Amino acid sequence: MSLKHLHRKLRNTDLPSEEFDPISAFESFESPVISNIIPPDRYTEPKEDYSDIITKVEAKKPQLASALKKLNLYQQQAVFSEDQKLLLSAMVGSGKTTVLTHKVLYLHFIKGIPLSQMAVLTFTNKAAREIKERILSFYENSTPPNSDELRYFGTFHSVARQLIKEHPKLQELGFTPDFSIMDQEAKEDFLQRLIVSHELDVKYRNKLDKRLKLYRNEKQIIYGNMKNPDDLVQLLNISRKEKQANNLMDFDDLISVINWQLKLKKTFIPEWIVVDEFQDCNQEQIELIQNLSDDRSHFFAVGDPNQSIYAWRGSTNVIFQNYIEDQSFVIMRLPLNYRTSGQLLNAASCLLQQDNDALQATRDQGKKLIIRNHFDDHQEAYYYVQKFKEVHQHGTPRTEIAVLFRTRQQIAIFESIFQLEGIPCEVVSKTKLREQAALFWLQNILLSGLHPNDMDSILRVFTSTDFGCLKAGKRLLSTFSKFIEGKEFASKLEAFSCFLSEKYKKHAEYIDLCQRLMGLADYLRSRKRDVNLYQYLSLDFFLKPTSINYKDDVADIKNALNELDHYTLKNYFGDWLEIYRAAMSQVSLEGHFQINSGIQTETKGVSLLTIHAAKGLEFDHVYLSGANSGIIPLERKKAGYDHLKEEKRLLFVALTRAKNHMEISWHTKSSAWNAQDGPSYFLNSIPSALLEKVDTAPTKDSELETTPKVELNDDSKWKVGTKVKHPKYGTGEIKSCNEQDVVCDFGKFGEKSFASAWAPLVKI
């Protein structure tokens, strides 16, 4: 059923508008709906006192005991539980990471479980790092565990990589232990290269990922307007063979390969499996957990079904439900929220289908949730400019202020207006290694040297626009494949080296680089700790001191090489080549070179971020922008019921980011195509006693002044340097203009030109 249809159907029901909640309305007459509610009697409630256990801990590890004393009874219960299978339903802001780390410490120090007998699985590197750091902080007076003891502490993917390498059955799958890892973009490059070099006919090429998913799940080949099947299946077969031949795995392969291996032969059964953010597990990750356990192994998982916002990535809320129904699992809960003030938390919990005491506030009542109406995003941004100045003057640091958005596109105009008005701000999003040309090049250099059959990395080294010497494309691929036809080479790298010296003699330095890459493995092994990759690879020549970015590039690359040094030294176990490969795998898995301490984000200003990116963060002041119906929930053609529920949880996550002040805004005239009039109907679930509705939208008269319309364009309107807004490309700057055309630079979208008379541009 389409969303529109759904809305219409729901509007026709005769519910009073105040309590009108389309979701529950829909649930009441559509069937069947799986309930998310955990029955209250399913919980094992805590005892009144755990001081006897704490006294015992005191004798063995006083530092831990004093930390445990600070926990509440629910938290202590979970830490001290002796149950073999325990699922902890942790409410938002209830200290779940604290419980998880204390549990690990308790098991280790008091119950005597070696750390190497625990698999502690997380979804993000950040979480893995935080857990490890918290554990290491308990070793003030003793030698901390080495990296070998903590080798099964990490993300699902990094632990999978570790297990794959240790497993004897890898060869049977056609891989060797020195496999390398492709990130999502590398995988796309890889597939596109196969399409070109095998001359495959593949339609909808930039929907390749979507099509592959459709094929995997539903064996569907025909897509869109296609009449006949294309070479999609062939592509899959070729890619499978190429991956084995080149010893490459993508992220998904890591999990499925280890599952395949463990089904064949269980090599390692940890005594304890500990899982963080359990609600985000997908089917394969659940399988991995099962493959790592047997009758005697213990299991402890922490999660919050109400914060499950990644169904589109494969997690299913049903998983939580299944475990709850499994009577061999003990279920405990952490209902106490320490973050959000009372009225705000109450408002947020109205979005959940939970019992009253499921989520309990521990703080003061605080302020009400504000629902504010703005005319449009432009006006809203200027409201914030004023507001943030006030808030800042009242002593709230800018880093404690965040503006949340449903989509990334909404962010651009706020960023540019804040910059224009001198409000320091930062768009929180992961910067891609690929966008930092020098570091991306370095990554590919090292990958080529460490994995000399990784054709894509080799190609990227020599076809880089900034640092390479060849032009990427079909032509290069076909001349290369003609060149190697019928010849035998030890590796792709060697083949490429011969190819270069035969066909591109003039690029002597690059031929030289190729030679050094072929010797990289020996260099790393023989020189032991005395490596200087910068010098060995003569990077100074390629970075070109004349380039504008030279200084930054050199600094970035030296920094990256330092990180590698640090990592390899810290984790060294006897094979320098292996440890460099491990380091580069970690770089691929994390998407940056800061593999020791993670990326240090020095946020100085107001944070602008999507709700998804805000998960796990908290701010004193939170503003959710543009929450019209149609944006929250985000309207889609094929919206199922599950989508609506997830969007509601997303709103819940947004509301629970705030500590003291929360505002939700909606626009009278939204610029988004899918936005409807009026605020998100999800807000109807919140009783008006908990809300404060404010209208700051201008009256009709002032509307005309403050909101730029697409007026008749006269030639004088466009001037070089004018900042403009485009409905699709966001904000840009006029680069040139004449009577016919306007050329405008939209940053990441590049330069676009429009007919002067019709340009859909608005001055800002």
Add this chain to the structure above:
DNA sequence: TCTGGGTAAATTTTT
């Protein structure tokens, strides 16, 4: 090679 009809879709992002 160009035109018009038809179809799907648009979002979130970690590893």
Add this chain to the structure above:
DNA sequence: TTTACCCAGA
């Protein structure tokens, strides 16, 4: 609403 794209027919 707008955009991207396949496909068939000029």
